[in-house]
Amino acid sequence: MTLLQRADGHVVSFATGSTPANALPTHVIRELSSVVLAEPNAAALNYGPTEGERDLRAAVLELLAGKGESVDEEELLITAGGMQGLDLVCKLFVDPDDLVVVESPTYTNALSTIASYEGTVLEVPVDAEGLRVDRLSQLVSQAGRTPKLIHVIPNHQNPTGLTLSLDRRIALLSLAEEWDALILEDDPYAWLGFDGDQLPSLYGLDIAGRVVAVNTFSKILAPGLRVGWVLAPPPVISRMRAAKQGMDTCTNVLGQRLIAEFLRSGLMEAQLDHLRRDYREKKDTMVAALTVSFGDLAGATWTDPAGGVFLWLQLPPEVDSNRLAIVALEHGVAIIAGTAFSSREEFAHGVRLCFNSPHKTDIPEGIRRLRAAFDQLYGPG
Amino acid sequence: MTLLQRADGHVVSFATGSTPANALPTHVIRELSSVVLAEPNAAALNYGPTEGERDLRAAVLELLAGKGESVDEEELLITAGGMQGLDLVCKLFVDPDDLVVVESPTYTNALSTIASYEGTVLEVPVDAEGLRVDRLSQLVSQAGRTPKLIHVIPNHQNPTGLTLSLDRRIALLSLAEEWDALILEDDPYAWLGFDGDQLPSLYGLDIAGRVVAVNTFSKILAPGLRVGWVLAPPPVISRMRAAKQGMDTCTNVLGQRLIAEFLRSGLMEAQLDHLRRDYREKKDTMVAALTVSFGDLAGATWTDPAGGVFLWLQLPPEVDSNRLAIVALEHGVAIIAGTAFSSREEFAHGVRLCFNSPHKTDIPEGIRRLRAAFDQLYGPG
Numbered sequence: 001m002t003l004l005q006r007a008d009g010h011v012v013s014f015a016t017g018s019t020p021a022n023a024l025p026t027h028v029i030r031e032l033s034s035v036v037l038a039e040p041n042a043a044a045l046n047y048g049p050t051e052g053e054r055d056l057r058a059a060v061l062e063l064l065a066g067k068g069e070s071v072d073e074e075e076l077l078i079t080a081g082g083m084q085g086l087d088l089v090c091k092l093f094v095d096p097d098d099l100v101v102v103e104s105p106t107y108t109n110a111l112s113t114i115a116s117y118e119g120t121v122l123e124v125p126v127d128a129e130g131l132r133v134d135r136l137s138q139l140v141s142q143a144g145r146t147p148k149l150i151h152v153i154p155n156h157q158n159p160t161g162l163t164l165s166l167d168r169r170i171a172l173l174s175l176a177e178e179w180d181a182l183i184l185e186d187d188p189y190a191w192l193g194f195d196g197d198q199l200p201s202l203y204g205l206d207i208a209g210r211v212v213a214v215n216t217f218s219k220i221l222a223p224g225l226r227v228g229w230v231l232a233p234p235p236v237i238s239r240m241r242a243a244k245q246g247m248d249t250c251t252n253v254l255g256q257r258l259i260a261e262f263l264r265s266g267l268m269e270a271q272l273d274h275l276r277r278d279y280r281e282k283k284d285t286m287v288a289a290l291t292v293s294f295g296d297l298a299g300a301t302w303t304d305p306a307g308g309v310f311l312w313l314q315l316p317p318e319v320d321s322n323r324l325a326i327v328a329l330e331h332g333v334a335i336i337a338g339t340a341f342s343s344r345e346e347f348a349h350g351v352r353l354c355f356n357s358p359h360k361t362d363i364p365e366g367i368r369r370l371r372a373a374f375d376q377l378y379g380p381g
Numbered sequence: 382m383t384l385l386q387r388a389d390g391h392v393v394s395f396a397t398g399s400t401p402a403n404a405l406p407t408h409v410i411r412e413l414s415s416v417v418l419a420e421p422n423a424a425a426l427n428y429g430p431t432e433g434e435r436d437l438r439a440a441v442l443e444l445l446a447g448k449g450e451s452v453d454e455e456e457l458l459i460t461a462g463g464m465q466g467l468d469l470v471c472k473l474f475v476d477p478d479d480l481v482v483v484e485s486p487t488y489t490n491a492l493s494t495i496a497s498y499e500g501t502v503l504e505v506p507v508d509a510e511g512l513r514v515d516r517l518s519q520l521v522s523q524a525g526r527t528p529k530l531i532h533v534i535p536n537h538q539n540p541t542g543l544t545l546s547l548d549r550r551i552a553l554l555s556l557a558e559e560w561d562a563l564i565l566e567d568d569p570y571a572w573l574g575f576d577g578d579q580l581p582s583l584y585g586l587d588i589a590g591r592v593v594a595v596n597t598f599s600k601i602l603a604p605g606l607r608v609g610w611v612l613a614p615p616p617v618i619s620r621m622r623a624a625k626q627g628m629d630t631c632t633n634v635l636g637q638r639l640i641a642e643f644l645r646s647g648l649m650e651a652q653l654d655h656l657r658r659d660y661r662e663k664k665d666t667m668v669a670a671l672t673v674s675f676g677d678l679a680g681a682t683w684t685d686p687a688g689g690v691f692l693w694l695q696l697p698p699e700v701d702s703n704r705l706a707i708v709a710l711e712h713g714v715a716i717i718a719g720t721a722f723s724s725r726e727e728f729a730h731g732v733r734l735c736f737n738s739p740h741k742t743d744i745p746e747g748i749r750r751l752r753a754a755f756d757q758l759y760g761p762g
Binding site: 022034044225227247 | 399400403419421423426428465468497599603608627631634639
């Protein structure tokens with residue numbers, strides 16, 4: 001696991017958006033595990049309901065109510081992380097050759113999951129306001145058929161860090177209605193806006209029952225517990241519940257009960273505050289380091305996200321970021337080349353940089369190494 | 382949850398094969414959680430490898446070696462319980478309209494999972510030696526095409542409790558070879574033979590790479606942790622690993638590490654001894670109670686399993702066990718009607734009785750109530 005080692009002579013990793021170890025509330029979870037495993041009837045170790053543990057379901061509804069989203073119990077399904085939510089939506093709604101819209105660039109695993117159900121991907125570009133809804137209309141016209149599903153990561157998108165504007169959210173809902181399409185709102189970073197502010201979710205704005213929202217505790221609490229949740233109209237939840245039963249019976253009960261207890265104890269607000277503060281500092285550090293190390297390079301631009309865990313670096317068009325990634329690793333910095341975020345292997349001169357997982361003090365050195373790798377391949381700008 | 386309450390004026394449940402609370406090692410797991418959550422880098426709360434935690438993988442291989450099965454690391458994938466193993470096999474190998482052989486009767490969720498991938502089920506009867514391989518040949522001939530997949534629960538089968546004989550295991554492997562078919566060895570009860578003895582697994586007997594074995598800690602340790610494993614030839618494991626990544630990224634890490642620590646601490650042997658002794662006593666109690674309460678009823682027969690968690694009661698052909706289940710509940714005993722174990726709703730006069738989850742002392746009363754319900758519907762035998 002060299003990639004995850006510290007910069008004391010080793011590699012600085014900007015490759016994965018894993019929560020840094022010091023932001024995982026291990027001590028608290030350890031204390032809570034004593035509480036949860038002392039419950040009568042060994043309930044934390046036995047099977048639980050497929051739809052999720054009652055206490056966790058109640059706590060999630062309360063969490064949502066706290067940010068002004070009023071959701072009924074019948075609209076909620078607990079899942080094994082956000083990934084299972086994605087898989088469930090695709091399993092139920094993507095048949096072979098169905099047209100599925102995705103942002104371009106987008107989350108690698110979303111592309112794999114859509115491919116695993118043999119959906120046909122339609123990539124639509126993003127800009128500073130997120131998915132380009134104008135291009136979406138044009139591309140759908142050109143395709144000569146309407147999409148079945150529209151996958152969108154509305155907040156602090158993977159890999160660009162950009163957020164879909166309110167106007168575009170409304171326009172997207174209107175297109176979904178026109179096309180009789182479903183929107184898959186894939187929203188793991190909603191809670192990680194540095195200012196704590198959030199635009200209304202597509203799920204909250206929707207009045208036509210056209211949105212399934214996939215959420216997770218992976219980015220805000222503990223990915224290793226593999227607990228997430230899905231919001232959808234009750235008939236969809238009911239089908240998803242049946243499908244989930246045939247996938248894993250129920251989500252691991254111990255993890256669910258630990259998170260329920262964490263939420264019940266009122267610890268989430270402090271956890272989110274800590275993450276937002278930590279990630280904002282790291283993002284600022286990375287943007288400053290990019291200005292120092294790449295500010296002189298004509299054609300290099302980067303996003304400056306208002307939340308989340310990554311930003312997107314665009315290098316001059318002649319750059320092959322797959323080659324760059326290899327040389328960068330030799331220089332002691334790990335990155336993911338842009339082609340990973342497109343089914344057509346576009347974005348060869350793009351790079352995803354995760355700012356949340358390295359130590360803050362390692363970030364400038366990591367960016368310097370990236371520039372050194374670039375210079376080795378392409379000469380100083 | 383009335384169904385799971387004790388017989389103090391409430392319902393005796395023979396409906397589910399859940400591990401009884403007193404057989405779940407809650408105290409030990411609680412202690413181990415302090416150990417596991419004290420590990421450096423908060424590893425139990427972060428993402429882990431899709432193929433499973435290294436320590437758990439090593440411990441599973443050692444567990445298998447202990448019963449004489451030598452398996453390579455490349456043949457192993459950790460899953461979210463046995464259910465995910467089943468789902469993965471069907472996702473990779475069942476295309477719409479593929480012929481899939483199942484035992485008849487068989488595990489309800491296996492039927493649902495096969496149906497979710499639109500496989501065509503071919504039900505083959507079981508007798509005291511398990512799947513009738515002779516009938517399998519005939520039925521495949523009649524079908525006019527060979528099966529893609531053969532699902533079999535070889536040990537203490539759900540719902541009959543019966544075990545596939547060694548001769549039939551060998552014959553089944555030979556048919557799979559002849560038909561170029563894959564065998565899905567669904568084996569959650571392998572470790573629950575009352576004498577501790579096991580026949581060689583199909584996976585162990587296979588020399589042609591035609592078997593995928595699905596196993597789980599759910600029936601021997603703690604279902605709520607949702608941890609199981611799959612054995613298969615390395616190229617199959619490699620495809621399953623990729624598919625699993627798009628399903629849930631990885632199995633919950635905390636549960637995996639708890640089980641690894643449990644195994645490492647050498648606690649499994651005592652756990653299995655306890656379960657085998659407890660379940661044997663309960664099975665003996667149930668068989669004795671059936672003899673007392675149904676011994677006089679012409680046409681009533683029941684299996685007497687050598688392990689596992691359930692037995693199968695056959696009532697006279699005129700019985701509608703769905704009606705019986707409703708009336709039985711009014712009498713204070715929960716059962717599952719036989720039709721749940723067939724895609725064709727056969728076995729209307731069959732009943733699955735789980736003997737492991739009720740208190741031993743409640744079993745005779747539960748069986749008496751079942752007879753009272755029978756008498757109410759059909760008159761005393």
